[in-house]
Every structure is written in structure tokens, then in C-alpha cells.
Amino acid sequence: MSANTWTIAAARDALRKGEISAVDLTMSCMTAMDAGDDLNAFVHKTPEIALDQARAADQRIKAGDAPAMCGIPLGIKDLFCTKGVASQAGSNILKGFKPEYESTVTSKLFDAGAVMLGKLNMDEFAMGSSNETSAYGNAVSPWRRQGSDVALTPGGSSGGSAAAVAADLCLAATGTDTGGSIRQPAAFTGIVGIKPTYGRVSRWGVVAFASSLDQAGPMTKSVRDAAIMLQAMCGHDPKDSTSADIPVPDFEAALTGDIRGKVIGIPKEYRMDGMPEEIEALWQTGIAMMRDAGAEVRDISLPHTKYALPAYYVIAPAEASSNLARYDGVRYGHRAKLAAGDGITEMYEKTRAEGFGAEVQRRIMVGTYVLSAGFYDAYYNRARKVRALIKRDFETVFAEGIDAILTPATPSAAFGLGEMSDADPIQMYLNDVFTVTVNLAGLPGISVPVGLDAQGLPLGLQLIGRPWDEAELLKCAHVLEHRAGFVAKAEKWW
Amino acid sequence: MAIDTDTARKVAKLARIRVEEADLPKLAGQLSGILGFMEELNEVDVTGVEPMTSVTPMRLKLRADVVTDGNIQPQVLKNAPDAREGFFAVPKVVE
Numbered sequence: 178m179s180a181n182t183w184t185i186a187a188a189r190d191a192l193r194k195g196e197i198s199a200v201d202l203t204m205s206c207m208t209a210m211d212a213g214d215d216l217n218a219f220v221h222k223t224p225e226i227a228l229d230q231a232r233a234a235d236q237r238i239k240a241g242d243a244p245a246m247c248g249i250p251l252g253i254k255d256l257f258c259t260k261g262v263a264s265q266a267g268s269n270i271l272k273g274f275k276p277e278y279e280s281t282v283t284s285k286l287f288d289a290g291a292v293m294l295g296k297l298n299m300d301e302f303a304m305g306s307s308n309e310t311s312a313y314g315n316a317v318s319p320w321r322r323q324g325s326d327v328a329l330t331p332g333g334s335s336g337g338s339a340a341a342v343a344a345d346l347c348l349a350a351t352g353t354d355t356g357g358s359i360r361q362p363a364a365f366t367g368i369v370g371i372k373p374t375y376g377r378v379s380r381w382g383v384v385a386f387a388s389s390l391d392q393a394g395p396m397t398k399s400v401r402d403a404a405i406m407l408q409a410m411c412g413h414d415p416k417d418s419t420s421a422d423i424p425v426p427d428f429e430a431a432l433t434g435d436i437r438g439k440v441i442g443i444p445k446e447y448r449m450d451g452m453p454e455e456i457e458a459l460w461q462t463g464i465a466m467m468r469d470a471g472a473e474v475r476d477i478s479l480p481h482t483k484y485a486l487p488a489y490y491v492i493a494p495a496e497a498s499s500n501l502a503r504y505d506g507v508r509y510g511h512r513a514k515l516a517a518g519d520g521i522t523e524m525y526e527k528t529r530a531e532g533f534g535a536e537v538q539r540r541i542m543v544g545t546y547v548l549s550a551g552f553y554d555a556y557y558n559r560a561r562k563v564r565a566l567i568k569r570d571f572e573t574v575f576a577e578g579i580d581a582i583l584t585p586a587t588p589s590a591a592f593g594l595g596e597m598s599d600a601d602p603i604q605m606y607l608n609d610v611f612t613v614t615v616n617l618a619g620l621p622g623i624s625v626p627v628g629l630d631a632q633g634l635p636l637g638l639q640l641i642g643r644p645w646d647e648a649e650l651l652k653c654a655h656v657l658e659h660r661a662g663f664v665a666k667a668e669k670w671w
Numbered sequence: 672m673a674i675d676t677d678t679a680r681k682v683a684k685l686a687r688i689r690v691e692e693a694d695l696p697k698l699a700g701q702l703s704g705i706l707g708f709m710e711e712l713n714e715v716d717v718t719g720v721e722p723m724t725s726v727t728p729m730r731l732k733l734r735a736d737v738v739t740d741g742n743i744q745p746q747v748l749k750n751a752p753d754a755r756e757g758f759f760a761v762p763k764v765v766e
Contacts, residue, residue, distance in 0.1 A: 277746040375726040389726055418731045487711045498686065505687070507759050512752035521762050526689035538688050542698070543705055545686040546674075559712050561722035566715065568723065602701060603708050619726035644727065 180205040182345045185249050185402040192238055192248045199234035199248030203227050203292050206250040210294055210346045215671040218331075218341040220255060220313045221263045222295035230292040237290055245429075246409045247290025252297045252341045252350035257283050257393075258382040259296065266384040267299040267311040267334075270532025271510045280382025281414045282351060282393050289409045294347050298337030301534045302501065303358055303386045306608035307597065308336025310536045315594050318366055319344035319667035322632040326670070329591045329634070332362030332608075338396045339366040343667060349397040349406050353383060355390045356489055357612025360624035363396055364586035364637030367626040367665060369658070370396045371403045371651070374644045375619035376421035378407075379414030387496035388419075390489075390616040400625065400655040404428035407647065423645065431648035432655045437471030439653065442579035446482035447611060449588060455630045456585045463583055463627055463638045466660035467653070477579060479570040482614060484563050489613040490606060491547050491560035497537075498544025504532060539602065568618040575643050581653045584611050586624040586637035611639060621647045623654045626663040635665065674702040 180188065180202045191197045207227065210219050227250065234248035258264045258276035265271040283293070298316040300308050307330040308316040318331040318340055331340040335352035339362035342350050352359040354372035363370030371394045378393045385391065395406035408429065413422040443464060448457070468474050506512035506528035513527035533541065547556035574582070588610055597605055615622035621644070624637040638657065642650030674682075679699035683690040690698055748754040753761070 274750050277743075277749055376729070415732070415734060419726075421727065421729060422732065481715065484712055484715055487709045490705065491709055491712070502687075506752060507761055509750035510752070515762060519762060521764050522687070523689075524762050525687040529687055530689035533688065538686075538690075539698075539701060539705075541686050541688065542679075542682045543702060546678075546682050546702065546706070547709075549682070549685060556706075556709060556712075558722050559715075559717060560709075561724070562717035562720040563712055563715050565720050565723040566717070601704055603704060606708075 181209040181347070183348060184398045185246070185348050185405050186399065188249055188348055189245050189405070193243060199231040199238065199292065200228065202248060203231040203250045203294070206294055206347050213341070213344055213346045213671055216317045216319060216340045216344055216346070217314055218298055218316050218337040218344070218346060219252060219295040220298045220337065223262055223293055226262070227292050227294050230287065234290045234292060244289040244409070245405045246286060248292060249348050250292040250294050251286065252295060252338060252347040253283060253293050254335055254338050254351050254353060255296045255299050256303055256353050256384045257351060258384065259283055259293065263296060264384070265312065266303070267301040267313060268532065268534070268537065269312045269511060270504045270529070274509050278382060281379035281416060282383065282410050285412065286409055291409070297341055297350055300334035300336065301537050302384065302497070303334040303353055303355055304497070304536050304540055305333040306357070306361060306605050307592070307594070308333040309594060310534050312534065316340045317594065318591055319671065320366060320591060320634055321667070321670065322634060328594045330365065330594050332365035332591060334358040335362050335396060339363060339368060342366070342368050342396050342398060344671065349395055349402055351393060352396045353391060353393045354616065355386050355493060356616050357609040359394050359396060360612050360622055360639055361587050361608055363624040364626070365591040365635065367635030367663065368396055368398060369400050369403045369623065369625055369654070370394065371407060371623040371647070372615065372621060373407060373411065373647055374621045376419050377621070377645070377647065378410050379417040379420045381414055381416040385500040387493040388500060389496060390493060400651060400658045401429060401432060403623065404432060404651045426648045428648055428651050431652045433652060434656060434659065436467070436653055436656045439472045439580045440578050441467045441472045441474050441653070442477035442574050442582040443474060444477050444479045444482065444582060444584060446479050447584045449610065452588055455636065456588065459628050459636050459638065460583070460585050463657060466657055467583060470656045470660060475579065477574045477582070479574065479614070481563065481566045481570050485567055485614040485617055486606060486610055488560040488563040488567065489609070489617060490543070491556050492564060494540040494544035495548050495557050496544070498541045498548060501537070501541055504529065536602070564617050567614055571618045571620060580643070581650060582641040584639045584641065586611060586639040590630045590632070590634035590636055615641055620644055621650050623650055625654050625657050625661070627657065627661040628663065629665055674699045674706065
């Protein structure tokens with residue numbers, strides 16, 4: 178098998194044994210990356226940086242100073258600011274923007290010796306569930322329905338990350354998750370994606386969408402890889418006041434395979450009306466796997482689940498309208514051409530109309546409305562109160578002894594690009610129905626590929642953990658992954 | 672709550688996004704749909720519930736009030752659409 182198809186764990190071991198060099202591993206990924214242009218996953222390639230980093234990694238490996246991520250070729254979501262490399266957040270308003278600084282996450286990964294192959298496609302400002310709002314055009318899933326050549330979405334907003342990992346253009350990728358943007362694309366493409374506890378990973382240098390919800394995490398080919406890469410991304414950062422100053426355990430060491438006696442909660446509210454039978458069947462399969470592994474399965478209730486999506490679509494746009502006020506055509510990015518007599522207000526209005534896409538404009542305006550005088554209490558404050566109740570639901574079941582919660586990751590398999598274009602925006606928002614609760618409550622959640630639907634497309638289950646207990650969550654996910662034995666790969670057409 | 676075109680115009684103005692008159696009715700319709708979806712929140716009894724402010728119960732750290740960087744004017748201005756003589760340049764603000 179060519180090296181670009183390897184897991185991080187396999188590559189790490191091969192690098193340390195001297196069976197391959199970081200340069201050869203990187204070249205293998207660069208060849209796959211260049212052959213994968215039809216997927217539109219990589220939108221800015223950085224081959225020179227990659228080879229420099231790979232050569233430096235080889236030196237460190239030779240010197241015996243090789244952290245687990247040393248020499249591992251990664252794709253980086255465009256939302257991360259990378260010094261001297263285009264970082265557009267999938268938006269035309271940041272066209273040409275090359276940060277003068279490096280995000281904490283990419284700094285930590287590079288300090289650990291990781292290699293950056295390039296920047297990955299995403300929904301504009303991470304607002305979308307299908308990668309169709311990107312200024313770069315759609316990212317395309319490597320997966321297709323059996324006997325069909327209809328182009329499918331890799332999910333969103335981390336669609337480029339999901340497509341690149343699933344198609345073996347890189348060993349793993351960074352993603353970010355505000356309402357499900359790591360877990361939904363991971364589920365759509367048959368890979369693993371974890372959103373850590375809010376505060377586990379620094380947000381510094383990650384273009385902000387909704388600051389109380391955003392978290393970065395790894396998107397990988399296995400749970401073990403997620404543990405290894407998350408380890409390198411975590412840790413306290415004085416530059417992010419919400420980053421937690423608590424020890425980071427050894428996540429890989431937690432993968433013991435033993436979940437006997439663990440209590441897995443099954444929330445009845447996640448059984449939605451009109452949910453496809455295949456999703457219900459997949460969920461039951463997952464429940465049986467956890468039980469077979471010696472876990473106790475218990476029915477639980479999270480009564481405010483239904484209100485998570487409307488609460489999210491108040492809070493996230495409200496925060497976004499404030500965060501995106503900075504794109505004004507003054508300090509960076511796009512500035513509209515002005516007509517004679519235009520003043521500064523016209524400059525703002527024209528710049529933002531030209532630079533932001535339709536979905537981003539819509540969310541900024543929704544956020545502006547719910548924060549405006551007279552509506553702040555009715556919408557924003559009410560949503561924040563409902564958010565407190567959603568969090569309390571989780572606290573209650575955890576206090577009753579639940580170790581992790583098992584749910585579907587998405588309400589369906591991947592849909593076709595363009596299939597939702599005529600639907601009203603709410604239909605697209607429903608993609609996040611199983612994932613947003615986790616962001617609102619600040620909890621860790623992981624998506625694990627468990628099966629294929631009747632058309633041969635991947636389906637995933639989500640495990641939700643206690644705050645700061647990614648180690649136990651990864652342990653449960655590892656058992657689920659092992660029992661599910663998901664090995665399917667997209668048949669290569671690109 | 673239904674949003675009319677006047678409200679849509681006002682919201683666009685507050686958000687500093689130019690929306691052409693012809694596009695306002697469609698925008699108003701979409702905003703109404705999204706806000707209608709939010710009305711579901713009115714079913715919830717939130718009596719006595721404090722609005723959530725912090726995701727995790729932790730004290731935000733204060734850093735020492737000292738200068739940690741600076742003298743990087745060229746880097747600060749590097750990405751500006753229009754920078755002149757060490758400043759960001761914008762259209763005339765005051766007549």
C-alpha cells in the first residue's frame with residue numbers, strides 16, 4: 178500500500194524504524210494530492226513548506242528526538258491562520274490575506290514535527306453543512322452511490338478536510354466544529370472526527386465564527402490517530418483566555434479496549450420523526466456492540482434536545498455578527514471599488530456585500546436582528562437560558578452515572594451537491610440536529626464510522642463524553658471502531 | 672414574527688451590508704422563516720434560569736499588564752488594502 182494511505186500510527190512506527198523517510202512519505206502524499214484536484218479539497222498547496230518540514234523531521238527522527246507527529250503530512254483547514262500562507266476561511270472577503278502569525282494549533286503541530294501539505298476547502302467562515310458556501314467552490318466527496326456518478330457532498334464545514342483524509346491525500350487533517358463541522362463530515366466520508374471539550378484546544382489564530390462554540394480537533398483515519406493528533410493539539414495557551422489550564426492526559430494510553438462496566442446512555446429524544454430506518458438500525462447495531470463489549474446500556478432522557486437547534490441558530494449568528502464586524506475593508510482582505518462621493522459607510526456596505534457570500538450575509542443579519550434593541554431579551558437571552566437547560570440535561574445524566582452517550586452522528590448519509598440548493602435554509606440546518614447539543618454544552622463528541630447504507634455510503638455514530646474526559650471517550654470510541662470493523666474505502670474515480 | 676421589507680432594510684443597514692431594494696423581499700422572507708423556527712424556544716419554561724455566559728465554569732485568567740510585543744508596524748499594515756505613511760487609509764470621514 179502506498180504510504181499516503183497509512184494511518185498516523187503506522188507512519189510513526191515506520192518512520193521511527195527507518196522504513197521510510199519523512200520526505201518520501203510527504204512525496205507520496207503530494208503525488209496523491211496533485212492527483213486529487215477533482216475533489217477540490219486542497220485549495221492552497223504548500224509543497225516547499227512541506228518538503229522543508231519533512232527534511233527537518235528526518236533530522237529529528239535521526240537524532241532520536243521524534244514526537245509522535247514528527248514527519249506526519251497533514252492538511253490544514255483554511256480557517257487556521259498559517260504564517261505567510263493564504264488563510265481565507267473559504268471567503269472572498271479574505272482574498273489575498275496572508276497572516277503574519279501562526280495559529281497556536283498549527284504552531285503546536287509544527288513544533289511536534291508535523292508537515293503541512295496545504296490548506297483545505299471549507300464552507301465560508303465555517304457556516305454550512307455541505308461545503309457549498311465556499312468561495313473556492315464545492316469540495317467533492319470521494320464517495321459515490323453504487324452505480325452512480327452523481328457528485329456528493331463531503332459534508333461541512335470541514336468538507337475539504339474530510340474529503341482529503343477519506344481519499345488518502347494526507348494522513349490526517351485539522352478541522353473545526355461549531356455545530357458539528359468536524360463530526361458530520363467525518364460521518365459522511367467514513368473517517369473519525371473528534372470535537373474536544375470547549376477550552377481543550379486553543380482558539381488563538383483560528384478565524385472566529387461563534388466564540389463560545391468553536392473548537393478545533395483532528396480528522397483522522399482511526400480512533401488511535403485521533404488520540405495521537407489530539408494530544409499534539411491540546412494544552413493551555415495564555416493567548417486564549419478560554420483555554421483550560423489543566424493537564425492533558427496520554428490519550429493513546431487510554432485505548433485499552435476494555436469498557437466493561439461502563440454505562441452508555443441512549444437518549445430517547447434522538448429518535449427523530451422521519452429518521453431513516455437505516456440510521457435507527459445502525460444505532461441499534463452500535464448499542465449491541467457496546468453491550469457485547471461489556472458495557473451497560475441504559476435509556477436516558479435529555480428533555481431539551483428539541484430546542485438545541487433553534488437555540489444554536491440564535492446564539493451562533495449572534496456571535497458571528499459580532500465577530501465578523503471586523504471585516505470592514507480597512508485592515509485586511511477585500512475592499513470594494515468606490516464610486517465618486519462614497520464615504521466610509523458606503524465602503525463598509527459595499528465591501529461586505531461583495532466579500533461575504535449569501536449564507537454568511539444571512540447569518541450576520543439574523544445575528545444583528547436578535548441582538549438589536551427590543552429583541553435581545555426575546556431571542557438572545559432566551560436562547561442562552563435554553564442553552565443552560567440543555568447543559569443541565571447532560572449534567573443530570575452524567576451525575577446519575579452515565580459515562581458516555583451513544584447517538585447517530587447525522588440524520589442521513591451524504592446527499593448530492595446541489596440537491597439542497599432549493600431547500601429553505603432550515604433544511605440544511607437540520608444536518609446538525611444530533612451534533613449541536615454537544616457544542617452548546619461544551620462537551621467532547623466523536624464520530625466513528627460504523628457501517629454503509631444501502632447505496633454503499635458511510636454512516637457514523639456519535640459518542641458524547643463527560644467534560645475533559647476525552648480519554649474515556651476515545652476508549653469507548655476505540656471499542657466501537659474495533660467492533661464495527663469499518664474498512665470500506667471510496668472506489669477511486671478521481 | 673414576520674419581517675417586512677422595512678425591517679430587512681434596517682437590519683441590513685445595521686449589519687453594514689448593502690442589499691439592493693429588489694432583493695429585500697426575498698431577504699425578509701428568509702429572515703422570517705429562520706426567526707419563525709426560533710419561536711419554538713417560546714415553548715420552554717425558562718423561569719428562574721440564568722442565561723448561560725460561560726461554557727465551562729472556570730475563572731478567566733488575567734495576564735500581567737505588561738507590553739509583550741510591539742514595533743511591528745510593517746506586519747500590522749502588510750495586509751491592508753490601502754496603507755499610507757504608516758497608517759490605514761480610508762475614505763474621508765469628516766468634511
